[in-house]
Amino acid sequence: MLAEFKESSFFHFLDVLGKLVAPSGVAVLFCKLFKVPDRINYVVSFGLFAVSAVILFGRKYLKNAWSSLSLALAIALAVSLVLSWSRPSDAFSALSKDFLRDIEDCPAHDDRCLALAMSHIRRPSFGSPLIRLSNDLRAAAICMQNKRTAEMLNRQLGIKSSFLGSGLTEPTGEDSYSAAKIPEYFVPNYDDSKDCVWTWQIPVFRINPEQTLKDFVKSNQPLAVQGRKKFGNFDFQRIERGLSLISSTPSVVRLAQFPAGQYSRHLGRPDAKWVFTIHLGAVWEMKIKDVAKYSGYQLTVSPREQDALFIWIVAPFSADEVVPATWANIFSHIDGWVQ
Numbered sequence: 001m002l003a004e005f006k007e008s009s010f011f012h013f014l015d016v017l018g019k020l021v022a023p024s025g026v027a028v029l030f031c032k033l034f035k036v037p038d039r040i041n042y043v044v045s046f047g048l049f050a051v052s053a054v055i056l057f058g059r060k061y062l063k064n065a066w067s068s069l070s071l072a073l074a075i076a077l078a079v080s081l082v083l084s085w086s087r088p089s090d091a092f093s094a095l096s097k098d099f100l101r102d103i104e105d106c107p108a109h110d111d112r113c114l115a116l117a118m119s120h121i122r123r124p125s126f127g128s129p130l131i132r133l134s135n136d137l138r139a140a141a142i143c144m145q146n147k148r149t150a151e152m153l154n155r156q157l158g159i160k161s162s163f164l165g166s167g168l169t170e171p172t173g174e175d176s177y178s179a180a181k182i183p184e185y186f187v188p189n190y191d192d193s194k195d196c197v198w199t200w201q202i203p204v205f206r207i208n209p210e211q212t213l214k215d216f217v218k219s220n221q222p223l224a225v226q227g228r229k230k231f232g233n234f235d236f237q238r239i240e241r242g243l244s245l246i247s248s249t250p251s252v253v254r255l256a257q258f259p260a261g262q263y264s265r266h267l268g269r270p271d272a273k274w275v276f277t278i279h280l281g282a283v284w285e286m287k288i289k290d291v292a293k294y295s296g297y298q299l300t301v302s303p304r305e306q307d308a309l310f311i312w313i314v315a316p317f318s319a320d321e322v323v324p325a326t327w328a329n330i331f332s333h334i335d336g337w338v339q
Contacts, residue, residue: 165327243281
């Protein structure tokens with residue numbers, strides 16, 4: 001009976017199938033064992049299958065030149081496919097998948113979890129400054145294209161779609177990155193009693209939008225805070241020392257317009273840990289209306305007495321208090337910045 005089975009068509013079919021599939025099957029097992037990427041696994045398996053088919057069905061004719069050429073072409077094709085498919089894939093494709101998988105586990109409204117996921121993003125850090133900037137922007141695009149992380153960044157740091165992340169601020173009303181000329185920074189969301197902070201609160205109807213920021217500051221008194229005299233602790237010389245663009249502790253300024261009754265006594269919303277500011281020296285001689293645009297606001301001269309323009313100047317004591325507003329710094333610090 002065994003001899004009859006060996007002579008049967010079914011046995012011959014199994015024999016041929018085994019010779020065709022066995023090399024590919026072994027290749028699949030080895031690729032899985034050594035964690036070879038699936039696409040390389042597929043190409044290797046296909047190549048071995050093609051080579052097995054040529055050898056199996058053309059072995060009687062290997063002396064024939066065309067058959068030998070076919071075998072050589074099949075082997076060359078398999079090798080070339082393996083080499084082409086084994087090239088490194090786009091790192092950001094894997095990065096995007098990993099990031100989306102991480103935030104899937106974050107509970108709703110858990111900003112801390114989303115921030116941790118962002119901090120775990122590992123961008124390629126090699127190459128020229130242009131390449132590194134490009135890598136940061138591509139990683140940032142992954143985050144901003146996701147609704148949950150985009151909302152978290154807006155809620156926690158005030159980051160909107162207009163934020164470039166190159167360290168230069170995009171003025172309100174512009175849509176060209178060439179308009180970004182003023183350095184911007186993150187600073188701690190200090191309350192206005194901090195020694196390095198000075199605050200001006202002026203009814204909007206009293207503002208002259210054409211006046212320069214320098215003239216305004218020199219001709220108007222800052223708010224008295226916790227018994228501080230209006231000008232008693234106003235260290236104007238220290239502010240001026242930070243006007244240089246190359247200063248390691250640059251003086252910065254922040255403008256906002258809202259009803260005076262909503263003032264939280266902080267640079268920003270009380271629940272924010274860090275806020276945007278811009279380089280004071282770069283806008284010192286600029287008109288207030290233009291400074292407002294670079295600070296993210298379109299100054300509106302309102303007749304309502306409750307509306308006020310707030311101007312905060314921060315003269316930091318250390319470089320850690322002024323962090324350039326770049327995506328690189330956001331990825332590095334967001335774990336500690338988001339509450």
